[in-house]
Amino acid sequence: MFEEAESDPILAKKTFDLREPRLRTALLNAQYQLLNRADRMLLVVVAGIAGSGKGNTINLMNEWMDPRHIHTLAFGAPTPEEAQYPPYWRYWNALPAKGRIGIVFGSWYAPLLKEAARKRPDAERIGKEVEHIRRFEAELAANGVQIVKLWYHLSAAAQAERTRVLLSSPETAWQVVPEDLKVPKKYDRLRDAGIAAIERTDLPHAPWTIVPSADAQLRHLRTAETLLAALRRRQAPRPARARALAADRPARIADRLGELDYNASIAKNDYEIELGLMQGRLARATRSAKFHAGRSMVLVFEGQDAAGKGGAIRRVTRALDARQYDITPISAPDTVETAHPYLWRFWRHVPTPGRVAIFDRSWYGRVLVERVEGYAAPADWGRAYDEINDFEAQLADNGAIVLKFWLAVSRGVQLARFKEREHSPFKNFKITPDDWRNRKHWKDYVQAANEMLARTNTPAAPWHLISADDKRYARLQVLRHIVETVEARL
Amino acid sequence: MFEEAESDPILAKKTFDLREPRLRTALLNAQYQLLNRADRMLLVVVAGIAGSGKGNTINLMNEWMDPRHIHTLAFGAPTPEEAQYPPYWRYWNALPAKGRIGIVFGSWYAPLLKEAARKRPDAERIGKEVEHIRRFEAELAANGVQIVKLWYHLSAAAQAERTRVLLSSPETAWQVVPEDLKVPKKYDRLRDAGIAAIERTDLPHAPWTIVPSADAQLRHLRTAETLLAALRRRQAPRPARARALAADRPARIADRLGELDYNASIAKNDYEIELGLMQGRLARATRSAKFHAGRSMVLVFEGQDAAGKGGAIRRVTRALDARQYDITPISAPDTVETAHPYLWRFWRHVPTPGRVAIFDRSWYGRVLVERVEGYAAPADWGRAYDEINDFEAQLADNGAIVLKFWLAVSRGVQLARFKEREHSPFKNFKITPDDWRNRKHWKDYVQAANEMLARTNTPAAPWHLISADDKRYARLQVLRHIVETVEARL
Numbered sequence: 001m002f003e004e005a006e007s008d009p010i011l012a013k014k015t016f017d018l019r020e021p022r023l024r025t026a027l028l029n030a031q032y033q034l035l036n037r038a039d040r041m042l043l044v045v046v047a048g049i050a051g052s053g054k055g056n057t058i059n060l061m062n063e064w065m066d067p068r069h070i071h072t073l074a075f076g077a078p079t080p081e082e083a084q085y086p087p088y089w090r091y092w093n094a095l096p097a098k099g100r101i102g103i104v105f106g107s108w109y110a111p112l113l114k115e116a117a118r119k120r121p122d123a124e125r126i127g128k129e130v131e132h133i134r135r136f137e138a139e140l141a142a143n144g145v146q147i148v149k150l151w152y153h154l155s156a157a158a159q160a161e162r163t164r165v166l167l168s169s170p171e172t173a174w175q176v177v178p179e180d181l182k183v184p185k186k187y188d189r190l191r192d193a194g195i196a197a198i199e200r201t202d203l204p205h206a207p208w209t210i211v212p213s214a215d216a217q218l219r220h221l222r223t224a225e226t227l228l229a230a231l232r233r234r235q236a237p238r239p240a241r242a243r244a245l246a247a248d249r250p251a252r253i254a255d256r257l258g259e260l261d262y263n264a265s266i267a268k269n270d271y272e273i274e275l276g277l278m279q280g281r282l283a284r285a286t287r288s289a290k291f292h293a294g295r296s297m298v299l300v301f302e303g304q305d306a307a308g309k310g311g312a313i314r315r316v317t318r319a320l321d322a323r324q325y326d327i328t329p330i331s332a333p334d335t336v337e338t339a340h341p342y343l344w345r346f347w348r349h350v351p352t353p354g355r356v357a358i359f360d361r362s363w364y365g366r367v368l369v370e371r372v373e374g375y376a377a378p379a380d381w382g383r384a385y386d387e388i389n390d391f392e393a394q395l396a397d398n399g400a401i402v403l404k405f406w407l408a409v410s411r412g413v414q415l416a417r418f419k420e421r422e423h424s425p426f427k428n429f430k431i432t433p434d435d436w437r438n439r440k441h442w443k444d445y446v447q448a449a450n451e452m453l454a455r456t457n458t459p460a461a462p463w464h465l466i467s468a469d470d471k472r473y474a475r476l477q478v479l480r481h482i483v484e485t486v487e488a489r490l
Numbered sequence: 491m492f493e494e495a496e497s498d499p500i501l502a503k504k505t506f507d508l509r510e511p512r513l514r515t516a517l518l519n520a521q522y523q524l525l526n527r528a529d530r531m532l533l534v535v536v537a538g539i540a541g542s543g544k545g546n547t548i549n550l551m552n553e554w555m556d557p558r559h560i561h562t563l564a565f566g567a568p569t570p571e572e573a574q575y576p577p578y579w580r581y582w583n584a585l586p587a588k589g590r591i592g593i594v595f596g597s598w599y600a601p602l603l604k605e606a607a608r609k610r611p612d613a614e615r616i617g618k619e620v621e622h623i624r625r626f627e628a629e630l631a632a633n634g635v636q637i638v639k640l641w642y643h644l645s646a647a648a649q650a651e652r653t654r655v656l657l658s659s660p661e662t663a664w665q666v667v668p669e670d671l672k673v674p675k676k677y678d679r680l681r682d683a684g685i686a687a688i689e690r691t692d693l694p695h696a697p698w699t700i701v702p703s704a705d706a707q708l709r710h711l712r713t714a715e716t717l718l719a720a721l722r723r724r725q726a727p728r729p730a731r732a733r734a735l736a737a738d739r740p741a742r743i744a745d746r747l748g749e750l751d752y753n754a755s756i757a758k759n760d761y762e763i764e765l766g767l768m769q770g771r772l773a774r775a776t777r778s779a780k781f782h783a784g785r786s787m788v789l790v791f792e793g794q795d796a797a798g799k800g801g802a803i804r805r806v807t808r809a810l811d812a813r814q815y816d817i818t819p820i821s822a823p824d825t826v827e828t829a830h831p832y833l834w835r836f837w838r839h840v841p842t843p844g845r846v847a848i849f850d851r852s853w854y855g856r857v858l859v860e861r862v863e864g865y866a867a868p869a870d871w872g873r874a875y876d877e878i879n880d881f882e883a884q885l886a887d888n889g890a891i892v893l894k895f896w897l898a899v900s901r902g903v904q905l906a907r908f909k910e911r912e913h914s915p916f917k918n919f920k921i922t923p924d925d926w927r928n929r930k931h932w933k934d935y936v937q938a939a940n941e942m943l944a945r946t947n948t949p950a951a952p953w954h955l956i957s958a959d960d961k962r963y964a965r966l967q968v969l970r971h972i973v974e975t976v977e978a979r980l
Contacts, residue, residue, distance in 0.1 A: 277661055314549065
């Protein structure tokens with residue numbers, strides 16, 4: 001894999017001088033063409049042997065292209081703040097918008113490479129990291145992010161020599177960092193870690209390129225050529241899996257909404273007493289030291305219009321400390337949000353330990369309104385079930401208690417509530433032409449909801465289907481599920 | 491001040507029932523009118539005696555209005571992350587957009603109230619907190635944020651009784667927090683702290699309203715009425731000071747740009763050696779433990795088009811660890827940014843300790859391009875000098891080294907560079923019709939720059955005016971100022 005790179009090839013200065021001007025112009029033009037595209041972003045992962053000059057080459061690429069549209073993202077060990085979130089949170093948060101180029105140092109490969117370079121690597125941990133990487137990159141690629149990965153490589157002797165030359169002058173010595181000096185001692189392990197990582201993550205939608213790095217000009221040229229080739233592809237390569245997913249549907253989907261008992265109800269007096277008691281239990285649990293130490297909560301509220309999501313949410317938040325929760329109402333994405341992969345805007349609201357994130361509608365819009373109204377292509381919403389399950393699993397792995405509620409009203413009760421809203425001077429803001437239009441597509445929504453319930457009801461993030469014709473009954477059920485789950489998990 | 495509130499007045503249930511429906515409808519309509527306004531936001535500060543039922547009333551207001559357009563912001567003691575920033579950073583960051591209502595618990599009054607409620611309050615600290623509050627609120631008000639402040643008050647006996655009643659039933663006992671139970675012991679001090687805070691911060695553009703709180707229905711009604719009166723004002727009240735500021739200009743402004751020596755230059759060989767040495771010193775200083783412990787750096791680059799800002803910035807960043815800096819290029823604000831007070835978008839890029847925030851153009855656009863091109867009204871840019879000085883002082887108080895560079899080119903050299911850029915296939919992206927238009931307003935920009943240099947050259951955040959006809963000379967001067975300042979401050 002590294003034969004060419006470890007032979008430390010050299011580029012004739014004449015060749016470089018001849019090709020540089022044309023390459024620069026071509027790169028710049030290709031960058032400007034990308035800039036006009038709302039559906040694609042280029043993400044460049046930079047990795048390789050320390051002290052190979054990758055920073056130096058990336059600096060040059062920033063000079064050759066228009067640096068205002070390039071975001072250099074450099075990750076180190078997670079900060080205390082970053083460590084509170086799922087590991088991929090910081091990568092999601094830093095993703096540049098479509099049209100841009102992102103260059104990533106210290107990427108999601110860092111933990112894998114670190115483990116693989118140990119004296120006795122843990123095969124299971126490596127397997128997990130590889131799996132995470134493959135999922136993440138597949139999801140990005142399916143969402144219009146073109147991924148190019150560069151491995152800067154040179155022989156052990158050339159690495160040591162490059163460091164020696166830099167150290168020999170006070171004008172350049174500061175460019176050498178401690179990591180560079182450690183390479184000679186463990187070159188073989190670093191090299192083998194690179195091979196292991198590249199072999200397991202070299203995919204058509206996220207290919208690796210090895211850049212011979214002993215000679216600066218060859219390093220620059222190969223980097224520029226790789227970027228140019230990527231920018232010139234008309235279509236970013238998509239992962240094979242994404243195309244198949246839409247077809248990957250369960251043969252039979254249970255009609256859970258149809259089979260629900262809509263007559264469940266509770267007397268007003270019983271409700272008042274139970275509500276206070278439930279809220280008390282929730283208040284105690286969410287104020288406990290255990291909850292604040294490592295737990296958080298993600299509550300998702302979905303359901304038909306007028307099912308009573310807002311009222312149920314308010315009964316929950318009254319029991320919470322005002323400083324510990326956020327309610328995020330989800331509606332159509334804005335222009336900044338559509339310029340990023342679908343789940344990006346939800347990653348920004350992931351809770352830290354001790355906090356509760358409440359979503360009034362959620363990422364499930366993808367497989368509900370976007371599917372029914374045709375805002376998302378079948379391939380996009382078909383893929384979303386898997387992406388969502390993966391997202392929620394990452395939250396749960398990080399200690400979040402994820403609970404999802406579908407508040408179900410019958411068609412008749414919805415109509416009655418719509419009419420009541422229209423006639424109430426302080427409720428009529430709640431009813432819009434959209435609500436009436438959605439109602440016309442009742443069956444499509446039921447079908448979409450049933451499929452969603454079937455495909456995203458995971459042990460880590462279960463759905464609770466709740467009969468909501470009686471609002472009080474629904475509110476208590478929501479509280480009961482939350483309280484019992486939180487108490488059981490603490 | 492608290493006579494009425496401490497008499498614990500009660501509202502007849504009949505009166506409340508009579509007024510509630512009309513009040514709700516009026517509030518909702520007023521909220522919707524606000525929502526259509528791009529120039530105004532309502533910020534409601536909630537304070538008062540603990541255990542007075544403020545949370546309960548605010549919950550109700552959320553039910554009476556459309557909660558999707560209300561942001562409840564609840565601040566506690568600063569988190570470790572928040573504590574890294576200037577104290578007002580978290581309030582700036584949380585500001586809702588124009589058209590919205592923000593309700594703030596645990597606001598910027600918390601430190602003042604805490605200090606004032608001590609057995610022996612520190613008068614100097616109180617004075618400082620009051621000054622910070624007055625500046626912050628004046629700036630918000632001048633930027634279209636309407637501020638309403640509510641103080642929830644009741645007698646000591648009524649507070650104790652309210653707590654007792656809540657505690658008497660398991661359905662409501664959880665609503666009582668430890669803070670509520672401490673009130674009886676120090677009621678007089680809390681009360682006096684309230685009087686001190688209100689007396690010193692009750693201003694036409696940010697008035698206080700005392701809400702008698704012993705009776706829940708009166709509390710709700712007074713709150714709703716106060717919000718309604720605020721929403722119904724056609725024009726948010728502006729601070730008196732803001733109107734005067736535009737006129738508050740120095741009698742004579744030195745022509746620093748005109749008096750600059752544009753012939754300063756350096757030989758290429760000397761440059762190469764000095765550059766390496768300077769970069770080495772900068773690399774060491776910014777990697778030092780002292781810098782990472784409490785220092786950060788804010789570098790502002792301004793100057794005429796083609797003065798060489800980008801090239802100078804690259805010479806700085808090459809000496810920095812890629813993980814420790816961000817370059818933020820500033821251009822015209824987007825729609826999210828214009829929906830917030832002017833400095834909001836810059837507050838988001840304030841560095842934490844150990845980090846370097848570099849601005850390629852900056853908040854000075856307000857008094858440069860926005861002034862010259864007429865994008866900002868004279869009152870707005872006239873006020874900006876003070877707002878900017880205050881912003882930079884807060885950064886400096888927090889340990890940031892703030893350095894500002896104006897790279898000055900002569901008119902002839904600019905023309906030569908424009909032409910060179912137009913003829914270079916990999917530089918012509920740098921030249922746009924805007925550049926030629928700006929050039930036509932050369933004298934206006936010089937005048938604006940001179941005034942900016944005169945009015946914002948503070949000890950905490952000095953300007954360095956640098957002759958940039960010779961790019962190498964300018965780059966070295968920039969590096970020299972940074973290196974010498976950082977080394978002196980560590």
